[in-house]
Amino acid sequence: MTVSQRVAIVTGGAQGIGRQIVKRLAADGYAVVLNFATSKVEAEQTVAEVVAAGGDAVAVQADVADEFAVARLFDTAERTYGGIDVVVNSAGIAVHGRMTDLDLAELDRVYRTNVRGTFVVDQQAARRVRSGGTIINISSTTPKLSMPGYAAYAASKAAVDAVTLILARELGERDITVNAVAPGATATALFLRGKDEETIARMAAASPMNRLGDPAEAAELVAFLVSPAARWINGQVLYVNGAAA
Template sequence: MTVSQRVAIVTGGSHGIGRQIVERLAADGYAVVLNYATSKVEAQQAVAEIIAAGGDAVAVQADVADEFAVADLFDTAERTYGGIDVVVHSAGIVIHSPIAELDLADLDRVHRTNVRGTFVVDQQAARRVRPGGAIINISSTTPRLSLPGYAAYAASKAAMDSITLILARELRGRDITVNAVAPGATTTALFLEGKDEQMIARMAAMSPMNRLGDPTDTADVVSFLAGAARWINGQVLYVNGGAA
C-alpha cells in the first residue's frame, strides 16, 4: 500500500450492488476489504479479479449483526492496510410478505440484519474511519413507494436512513461525511428472483427513464460520495431514475 492509497470496507460485497461497488472502488484505486456472509466462492473470485487487474483486495467473512465479528472485520482492515477511510454498508436481506401474513420470525431476521447490522457496522465506522473519510449506507427507495409486501424491508431501510442522518450530526468536527444511497429497482439476481416479465416491466415503467437501474448506477454515486463529494453530508440520495 502506498501512503496515498485509501482503504475501503464494503459489506455485502460478494454479489449484486455490493459487488459492483467493490469493483468500482478498486478501479478508483482503493484497497478494498470485501465482507461477505456466506458467499465465500464469489468473494474470493471478486478478490482474484481485482488482484489480476492490478488492484488490492482481501475478503473477510462476518455476520454484520454480530458486533464481535464486525470488530474483527475492522481489525483486519487496520492490520492489513493501516487504517480505514471509507465504509460502505451494503449488506442486507429482503423478505416479501403482506403484513397480515408475515411470520414474525422473518420480521426479526430482516431487522436483525438490516437494522442491527447497520447500527453495528456504523458504530465501528464511527470509531475508526480516519478524518477525510466517508460512511455510506446502501438504503432503498422502498420507504417512499409503500409497495404491498415490502413492509418489513421498507421499515428496516427507513430505520437505516434515520441512523445515517443522526450519525452525520454526531460526527460533527471529525471531517467524516455520512450519507445513504437509496437505489430503486435494480437488475440484481436478488431483485429479479421470483418476478415474471410483466412485473419487471411494470417496475421499470415506474421511472420516467423507462428502465430498471443497473448496479453501476449506484456504484457511480458511491464513488462520488467516497471521494470528491466532501460537501454532501447527512443526506439520503435517491438513485432511481425519478421513480419516487
C-alpha cells in the same frame, strides 16, 4: 501500501450493488476489504477480478449483525492496510409479504441484518474511520413508495436512513461524512429473485426511463461521495432510481 493509498471496507461486497462498489473503488486505487456472510465463492471471484485488473482486495467473512465478528473485520482491515478511510455498508436482505400474512420470524430476520447490522457496522466505523473519511449506507427507495408487500423491508430501510442522518451530525466535527445511497428497482439477484417477467416489467415501467437500474450506476454515486469533490455533501439520502418515486 503507499502513503496516498486509501482503504475501504465494503460489506455485502460479493454480489449485486456491493460487488460493483468493490470493483469501482478498487479501480480508483482503494485497497478494499470485501466482507461477505455466506457467498464465499462469489467473494473470492470478485477479489480475483480486482487483483487481475491490478487492484488490491481481500475477502473477510463476517455476519454484520454480530458485533464481535464485525470488530474482527475492522481489525483485519487495520492490520492489513494500516487504517480505514471509507466504509460502505451494502449488506442487506429482503423479505416480502403482506402484513396479514408475514411470518414474524421473517420480520426479525430482515431487521437483524438491515437494522442491527447497519447499526453494528456504523458503530465500528464511527470509532475507527480516520478523519476526512466517509461512511455510506445503502438504503432503498422503497420507504417512499408505500408498496403493498414491502412493509418489513421498507421499514428496515427507513431505519437505515434515520441512523445515517443522526450519525452524520455526531461525526461532523471529526470531518467524517455520512450519507445513504437509495437505489430504486435495480437488476440484482436480490431484486429479481422470485419475480415473474410481468412483475419485473411493471416495476421497470415505474420509472419514466422505463428500465431497471444497473448496479454500476449506484456504484458510480458511491465513488463520487467518497471523492474530494463531495466533502460538503453530508447527512443526505441520495436516490438512484430514474425518477421512479
